[in-house]
Amino acid sequence: MAPGLPIVNFARRTRIYWEINRMMVRGSLRAVAHRFRRSPRVPGWSLAYESIVEMMKLSTPGDSIQSANEIRRPLERLTNVTRPIGVEQKRVNTALFCGEWVSTRASTDERIILYLHGGGYVSGSPATHLAVTARLAHEAQARLFALDYRLAPEHPFPAQLEDAWAAYWWLITEQGYSPEQIIVAGDSAGGGLTMALLLALRDAHVPLPAGGVGFSPWLDLTLSGETLLTNAPTDFLNLTILRTAARMYCDGYDPHHPLISPLYADLEGLPPLLIQVGSAEMLLDDSRRFAERARAAGVDIQLEIWDKMVHVWHFTWLIEPKARQAIRQAGNFIRQRVAAARQEQPILH
Template structure:
């Protein structure tokens, strides 16, 4: 399992310290009516979510959302536009690792990269699946997340570079994720000491990976953390319409385009494409983070309700007014750092138990 030291890069932006009294953080008002501030109606199952202690988006969050609205959301959707979409998404999310976090690229038997902190916890690892609508993104574009998780968890993080649609539609990404999972197990990592995480499409892929592991009688990870996961490629959540004007990243048309590219000739309702529609019993503990203003809000709300009903331990934290998959902007947006700190603390607490 040991890896030789790879490239080491430095991120100049300091990590946001989310410790201390929540009421002392910017944008926090614990005395306000959080449910009202978050704009969530009575449709949300009562008691199903914890509200993050940020009732007002930070200045950084508002500026980043403005940039997304101008650069990403107005773009046309079509196969001819994919190269530009990929470049823009990479430019908006690319970052460098933290000091003390090394990066080692892996090309066989799977493609990806290891991110390792200076003093890793023995035998602990996390498999990360990046977002990007199954058609964009890479381990490099998501280092703001993976480097911070490696640092906060004190664990080795393997970020998988899975194949993308439309060149490689379903089931290519899932096959790559299964190959990576088997590779980690064959390399001696114990499944109960591996965490799984992903954002957006990567969050949905992580959930689909666990369903596939159940089908194939493979061991499951210790826990999974999903950031704004895309779990329903039929795009049937009410927030697709309700948040059309609030979501900063993309439109319903762009979402449908990405779903059709990935599903290809398969039905989007296949549980391994839309894992929200699968059997969620017998899964490890799930940690979910989602913003109330994004199109994929209900992918997490429904996932939480269905997983809980199936007997799976699940915790959902709802954040107010943030762009989709905001942990990608950790180092620039304090809510991104706070979300990753919360996730790392929760994963470590689960492992301690």
């Protein structure tokens, strides 16, 4: 498969639409009751995209959440909808962490992505995010290491950061990759963890990667952004799940801690960053405020606000052109950043 071509088995589109339809039928009674009260149609959304958003809203727990499994199960079911083809996976188990290599025919060893999945720090895995990681690896023409970090509440902060640190150090010291070859990327909570890892590496004077990428990053676990309320009608997230996940992750730590909520950190000295966020998502203000503070600290940051897209819309790339375009642009950023970082390295004599 030539670099740049989409990983799409067009014969599977019918099956995917059928799967979406089947999941919608299962929740049809709830859909009838809630669609017009809780999920007004957004002008510009396709029927397929709106159906995905509605399906995710109906499957996202609300009201009261008694256990982490109530958050985990809906995300695990999402893997039934999009399973990319032409992807090579190789499991890695070390004494300190687990994960898997993800690559496609376009992947090369010139670029390495350390990917930190989302899920509110309490859910998610390399399996749940394979649709996004495989597409990103393809567009970036990179090998991607998807970290299977420990989850709260069984393992609250700072376990996830410790695992991310260990994986980054392993890539450099045991796998032989240079920091200039590596991009750290993540979505949602994984996007917040991406920024926390970069901050921790900077403070420890460890060589920084070529850059960082955040898809709809969760950067403020104090939940102070205005769009948490103003964008609630269009996004599939809700305050109940965000508050529950934040409580499980923080486990007594102040949510203002800069490695929990990077929005409140001193951002000076971070490598170039790309953040993609949707204008219709509840966490929009996290990215806008973070980008403003990063620029004031002298960080080279690109903030892309994608019109009418919801939280981590990248998952919908099989049906939504904006999702394909967003991942393509992230892939371009990764290729350009690694090339630039290599050129910036001094030549040793």
